[in-house]
Amino acid sequence: DAGITQSPRHKVTETGTPVTLRCHQTENHRYMYWYRQDPGHGLRLIHYSYGVKDTDKGEVSDGYSVSRSKTEDFLLTLESATSSQTSVYFCAIRGLYGYTFGSGTRLTVV
Amino acid sequence: GIQVEQSPPDLILQEGANSTLRCNFSDSVNNLQWFHQNPWGQLINLFYIPSGTKQNGRLSATTVATERYSLLYISSSQTTDSGVYFCAVPYQGGSEKLVFGKGTKLTVNP
Numbered sequence: 001d002a003g004i005t006q007s008p009r010h011k012v013t014e015t016g017t018p019v020t021l022r023c024h025q026t027e028n029h030r031y032m033y034w035y036r037q038d039p040g041h042g043l044r045l046i047h048y049s050y051g052v053k054d055t056d057k058g059e060v061s062d063g064y065s066v067s068r069s070k071t072e073d074f075l076l077t078l079e080s081a082t083s084s085q086t087s088v089y090f091c092a093i094r095g096l097y098g099y100t101f102g103s104g105t106r107l108t109v110v
Numbered sequence: 111g112i113q114v115e116q117s118p119p120d121l122i123l124q125e126g127a128n129s130t131l132r133c134n135f136s137d138s139v140n141n142l143q144w145f146h147q148n149p150w151g152q153l154i155n156l157f158y159i160p161s162g163t164k165q166n167g168r169l170s171a172t173t174v175a176t177e178r179y180s181l182l183y184i185s186s187s188q189t190t191d192s193g194v195y196f197c198a199v200p201y202q203g204g205s206e207k208l209v210f211g212k213g214t215k216l217t218v219n220p
Contacts, residue, residue, distance in 0.1 A: 045208070094206060098158035
């Protein structure tokens with residue numbers, strides 16, 4: 001996966017609980033992204049980061065927060081999970097020749 | 111923001127056939143990427159192609175930026191080519207955020 005890993009790979013959580021997904025890269029890239037993928041909607045950007053402590057919102061950021069305290073780690077937090085946040089979450093890094101995606105996290109909110 | 115449309119939405123081929131997938135975009139772009147999502151969900155970067163033509167084995171891509179489209183050619187298709195093909199372009203101008211098309215689902219039958 002070109003030095004990008006996501007954890008956990010699968011998670012089931014209850015409505016109302018906080019959830020944190022982790023993205024880790026080993027290639028020292030500046031830009032990192034969180035996308036969600038849903039049937040009928042394709043891939044949509046949640047948040048992205050352009051450096052340590054530098055983040056910005058994407059098109060579907062409500063209900064999500066992110067943090068990047070180190071170059072290698074980009075965390076996505078669902079502050080109070082809802083069923084509408086059941087999805088597959090992908091992290092990506094931007095390298096010299098485009099994006100590389102992690103393997104995804106399948107999150108189910110029950 | 112920019113709009114991205116892919117066609118056809120679905121394509122079924124017999125092994126050995128050739129195919130062309132199309133990506134239209136509504137505004138000028140300085141880069142374009144093609145991805146393949148395999149049946150296991152992994153997103154693979156196929157091409158980073160802001161303009162011109164690139165080839166990688168049986169796959170090739172051409173972007174005509176002035177006419178706002180890109181084509182992905184698959185020759186001598188194999189069952190392992192099955193999956194969904196996405197194109198993605200910057201959200202606007204020189205943005206580091208990518209917008210994805212809805213994808214073309216390709217099924218290659220043996």
